[in-house]
Amino acid sequence: MAQEDYILQVKNLSTWFKLDYGMLKAVNDVSFSLKRNQTLGIIGESGCGKSVTASSILRTVTTPGKIVGGQILYNDGKKEADLTKYKPDGAEIRSIRGNEISMIFQEPMASLAPVYTIGAQMMEEILVHTPKQQRDKKKAKETCIEMLKAVGMPDPEQKFNSYPHQLSGGQCQRAMIAIAMVNRPKILIADEPTTALDVTVQAQINDLMKSFQKQYNMSIIYITHDMGVIAEMADSIAVMYLGRVVESGSAVQIFKHPVHPYTRALLRSMPVLGHKTTEHLPAIEGNVPVPIDPPDNCGFCTRCLEKMEMCAHVVPQTIEIEPGHFVRCHKFNPAD
Ligand SMILES: Nc1ncnc2c1ncn2[C@@H]1O[C@H](COP(=O)(O)OP(=O)(O)OP(=O)(O)O)[C@@H](O)[C@H]1O
Numbered sequence: 211m212a213q214e215d216y217i218l219q220v221k222n223l224s225t226w227f228k229l230d231y232g233m234l235k236a237v238n239d240v241s242f243s244l245k246r247n248q249t250l251g252i253i254g255e256s257g258c259g260k261s262v263t264a265s266s267i268l269r270t271v272t273t274p275g276k277i278v279g280g281q282i283l284y285n286d287g288k289k290e291a292d293l294t295k296y297k298p299d300g301a302e303i304r305s306i307r308g309n310e311i312s313m314i315f316q317e318p319m320a321s322l323a324p325v326y327t328i329g330a331q332m333m334e335e336i337l338v339h340t341p342k343q344q345r346d347k348k349k350a351k352e353t354c355i356e357m358l359k360a361v362g363m364p365d366p367e368q369k370f371n372s373y374p375h376q377l378s379g380g381q382c383q384r385a386m387i388a389i390a391m392v393n394r395p396k397i398l399i400a401d402e403p404t405t406a407l408d409v410t411v412q413a414q415i416n417d418l419m420k421s422f423q424k425q426y427n428m429s430i431i432y433i434t435h436d437m438g439v440i441a442e443m444a445d446s447i448a449v450m451y452l453g454r455v456v457e458s459g460s461a462v463q464i465f466k467h468p469v470h471p472y473t474r475a476l477l478r479s480m481p482v483l484g485h486k487t488t489e490h491l492p493a494i495e496g497n498v499p500v501p502i503d504p505p506d507n508c509g510f511c512t513r514c515l516e517k518m519e520m521c522a523h524v525v526p527q528t529i530e531i532e533p534g535h536f537v538r539c540h541k542f543n544p545a546d
């Protein structure tokens with residue numbers, strides 16, 4: 211695939227938190243690519259570094275967190291920029307954030323500002339990204355109402371003047387998508403966007419994102435710990451464990467030919483269609499450790515059923531086992 215087909219390429223990204231009791235390596239040498247107009251699913255258990263990866267891209271990581279290495283190459287179709295080179299809250303990243311790259315979060319209620327109406331929050335997103343001389347409040351309001359309609363908000367004119375606490379959970383999530391979408395971003399990062407919602411609303415929100423993707427030629431990074439949702443949403447997948455991507459590839463490669471023991475375990479723990487959900491699902495044994503001053507090893511070795519001698523004291527390198535399919539496991543490295 212030609213370089214220009216990728217809208218975002220994350221290369222060897224490391225984001226660490228310097229804590230009093232050690233270095234927490236939340237994101238540790240992470241690489242993945244997002245193709246234009248496609249969806250990349252990032253999956254992994256709680257604490258594996260999914261949200262820190264997202265905030266690294268948007269440059270919203272705050273002290274004691276810091277990007278300590280790697281590149282985040284964003285290609286808007288005209289030119290390529292390395293987002294790690296921008297100042298965390300400088301004009302360059304602010305012109306991209308909420309405009310070209312937007313984000314929606316797991317907890318809509320917590321992410322919306324409680325003291326501003328939905329309309330005020332949408333208007334702010336438009337106006338802050340428009341040069342002063344060109345600001346047109348009437349036109350901006352029309353755009354907001356149109357977007358509220360597009361996300362399926364009932365009574366959009368009335369909801370424009372509502373405060374977040376006056377909306378249901380599903381409506382709040384629609385409002386957050388409307389805010390994120392109002393500038394027609396090229397990339398939408400959705401961080402567990404439906405976890406707090408009931409199943410019917412979850413499906414509606416995911417359908418909405420898919421239809422926006424087609425309509426606006428948008429690329430999506432969809433973060434979740436749910437393999438079922440990934441199966442439905444993603445064209446390609448990155449599996450994270452303890453701050454690292456342990457396997458990545460197309461959705462077909464990951465679902466049909468998973469190779470990393472962790473990916474295989476995740477897939478085994480997925481409910482199978484037609485089986486009763488009350489049946490026992492094989493879970494992954496053990497707990498996820500916290501990567502504070504992690505030893506040089508494979509992070510999964512404490513739980514891996516196929517562990518070898520070297521896994522406990524050598525970091526496996528990422529290798530490409532078939533075109534576009536990458537794995538970080540000693541079992542597959544011919545040099546090991
Ligand atoms: N502001 C912070 N200060 C210190 N440590 C942090 C901070 N934010 C995240 N971490 C740590 O970084 C690691 C990765 O966290 P992250 O939030 O990215 O996980 P996650 O994969 O998004 O998990 P979840 O599925 O629960 O949302 C965790 O060990 C977490 O405790």
Ligand SMILES: [Mg+2]
Nearest residue numbers: 260261262401
């Ligand atoms: Mg998270």
